[in-house]
Amino acid sequence: MAQVDYKNLKSNGFMLQNQADHFSVRLRVIGGQIKTKQLQTISEAAEKYGKGYVHITSRQSVEIPYIKLEDIEAFKAALADGEVQIGVCGSRVRTVTACQGNAVCQHGHVDTIALADEIDKRCYGRELPHKIKIGVTGCRNNCLKADINDIGIKGGLQPIWSEENCVYCGACVKVCPGKAIRVNKNKKTLNYNENICVQCGKCVKICPKKSWTGREGFVIYFGGLFGNTIAIGKKIIPIVFSSEEVYKAIDITLDYFSANGKKKERFYTMLERIGWAEFTEKLKTAL
Numbered sequence: 334m335a336q337v338d339y340k341n342l343k344s345n346g347f348m349l350q351n352q353a354d355h356f357s358v359r360l361r362v363i364g365g366q367i368k369t370k371q372l373q374t375i376s377e378a379a380e381k382y383g384k385g386y387v388h389i390t391s392r393q394s395v396e397i398p399y400i401k402l403e404d405i406e407a408f409k410a411a412l413a414d415g416e417v418q419i420g421v422c423g424s425r426v427r428t429v430t431a432c433q434g435n436a437v438c439q440h441g442h443v444d445t446i447a448l449a450d451e452i453d454k455r456c457y458g459r460e461l462p463h464k465i466k467i468g469v470t471g472c473r474n475n476c477l478k479a480d481i482n483d484i485g486i487k488g489g490l491q492p493i494w495s496e497e498n499c500v501y502c503g504a505c506v507k508v509c510p511g512k513a514i515r516v517n518k519n520k521k522t523l524n525y526n527e528n529i530c531v532q533c534g535k536c537v538k539i540c541p542k543k544s545w546t547g548r549e550g551f552v553i554y555f556g557g558l559f560g561n562t563i564a565i566g567k568k569i570i571p572i573v574f575s576s577e578e579v580y581k582a583i584d585i586t587l588d589y590f591s592a593n594g595k596k597k598e599r600f601y602t603m604l605e606r607i608g609w610a611e612f613t614e615k616l617k618t619a620l
Contacts, residue, residue, distance in 0.1 A: 354402035359420035364431035364449035365393035374415020441471030442488030462594030485554035489532030499544035505536035
């Protein structure tokens with residue numbers, strides 16, 4: 334009987350269970366979206382080869398437990414027939430998570446699903462010193478907890494104020510969470526501090542005279558971590574306004590991690606070990 338390569342199986346989504354030669358199999362889900370045809374396939378596979386249920390993971394993926402070693406090839410073929418792909422584990426770029434973004438959510442500033450899909454195409458499964466998690470969230474509400482991902486992308490809106498129509502009512506001041514706006518109604522003055530603005534876009538939505546407009550873009554966080562160690566990612570560069578800049582930032586990050594990370598060392602841990610200065614400079618020079 335051929336020897337089983339359990340390490341290779343785990344790397345390719347087959348995680349060994351407590352029960353001998355049984356696996357919980359991780360599926361590839363991009364941006365939290367699963368087509369109805371795929372759902373049917375997953376249901377049928379779980380019924381036939383598992384125990385009739387699936388597990389929804391904390392990162393928007395699906396796992397089918399209790400897949401027997403002897404059923405692996407038939408199980409894989411059944412999934413492939415329904416256009417369902419098996420995910421990855423190990424030291425790789427993992428599932429790219431995303432909220433519904435501006436296609437559905439009234440708070441969203443960016444198309445999170447399109448961005449997640451393109452990031453997945455460019456990066457998913459890339460071999461690295463350790464796993465990398467990427468999350469995309471549509472606005473400051475941060476449903477996907479972007480800042481605790483290794484790379485987190487958050488939709489934002491850079492406000493632009495026009496004096497022409499402003500009546501200095503102060504509505505924007507009341508909704509500004511960053512306290513970046515000050516208005517003196519008597520003197521008819523408005524001061525906006527871009528440095529402490531959180532790019533939430535609330536001032537634009539609330540303004541009755543449309544004095545506030547804005548430019549939608551992406552706020553990127555680096556070095557977040559959630560697990561045995563918790564770290565909040567850093568906003569190293571200002572808001573960027575094109576998806577190409579996002580992809581460039583991700584490429585720089587993955588290349589830097591590949592070149593400087595130690596085996597089984599998380600991205601945040603590497604930056605704490607060698608310092609953030611060089612990585613910060615690379616980002617700021619490129620973007």
